[in-house]
Amino acid sequence: MTYLLARVENFSRFDGENLSADPVMGYGRSGKVPHEIHNFSVASDGFIYGYLPKEGGGDLSRLGGYRGDAEVSNVTVIFISSGVLCGYYRNATVFSHPIRHPDKLEAGSSPIYCRVKVQPENAFLIPAGNRHDELQPRPSGQFPVLYGNEDSAWVGWFEGLVAGIQKTFRSEKKRRKWTNSVERSSKARAMALHKYGLRCECCKITHADNVRASIFEVHHKVPYAENFETRQLKISDLAVLCANCHRMIHRMPDISDVNALIAYLK
Ligand SMILES: [Zn+2]
Ligand SMILES: [Zn+2]
Known part of the structure; x- marks a missing residue:
């Protein structure tokens, strides 16, 4: 299994579903609609299509595929905002090239391009009030995305957290x-x-x-x-x-x- 960690800075206030609410994900501050606003909304074909920073595509050999592959599956995608875990996908498909959202969605007036697709039951958004888990170890310098596998220290951090989070999700459902x-x-x-x-x-x-x-x-x-x-x-x-x-x-x-x-x- 391979891992892709993406920084989506506008997630800090995003709480899913509530797309018309204000302020959400920076609405009202910058006035701009961020592309990741649909990352946890189900499209009309039953899948979730997620935006990733543009560095998250291209050469899929870093995600267990081959150079030149159009897509690679079975990737865990982790979303970080302000250094804190906001949500993740399991068994996601990552595309080398951005695709248009199937519902032709737009952010403001520019089309939304997606680089990842996932089944809704494999997409987990941590409620906005419960995001406290800081990425460990902190990578040095700027990074829009990180690639990893079972041996990466931050993957160990993530998997440790998720064991606890899954329990909370089940309990929250009840x-x-x-x-x-x-x-x-x-x-x-x-x-x-x-x-x-x-x-x-x-x-x-x-x-x-x-x-x-x-x-x-x-x-x-x-x-x-x-x-x-x-x-x-x-x-x-x-x-x-x-x-x-x-x-x-x-x-x-x-x-x-x-x-x-x-x-x-x-
Ligand atoms: Zn009232
Ligand atoms: Zn009530």
Whole structure:
């Protein structure tokens, strides 16, 4: 197996899916739309097509292929931003020459070219609030991409981390399932509305009449990948939010933090 590590500096604030949100991946600061914005979005053909810095293609002999190959498969691609691990692909196919995104996507007004393709189940994006793992050892000097194999020190660093991250991903999946079932339960909704009233905890909107009060939803505030397996549902884990605020809080790095959303919306 071979490894390609790519620096995608605009990833520092990118949290996937939420392509219309502002600010994401530097929107609002530079005003430019970075090419890696689609690196974790599924294309209409069911694959993910990723942008890599232009140094990441060309001679594929560095990735276990032959000089002149058009593509090489079974590559682990690692994304680093500000020296921190943001996400990775397993069993990816890397192209020697950039291809146009199949959905003809653009960044701003320039076409997006991709150098890597992967099955969605092999693409892992670390949530923006959980990116703390600094590349070890730090390479000296500037590098847009690094090539490696099992013997590379930074590959050892990566594989060590991923063992832990995979566990977190599995646990997070279960946590989401639990949260979804709580939020859809009419009993939890009744409990939360009875306790907290017909008022959004975030934007403070209130409605008493039956029709307007239908905007209120119950939100389950269990933070990302916290050990919930033995945890019981508590009324203090519930919040009443309007449908707008509820949708937004699920896009925040920590879904348990209503105050963070209040501060964000100020
Ligand atoms: Zn609200
Ligand atoms: Zn919720």
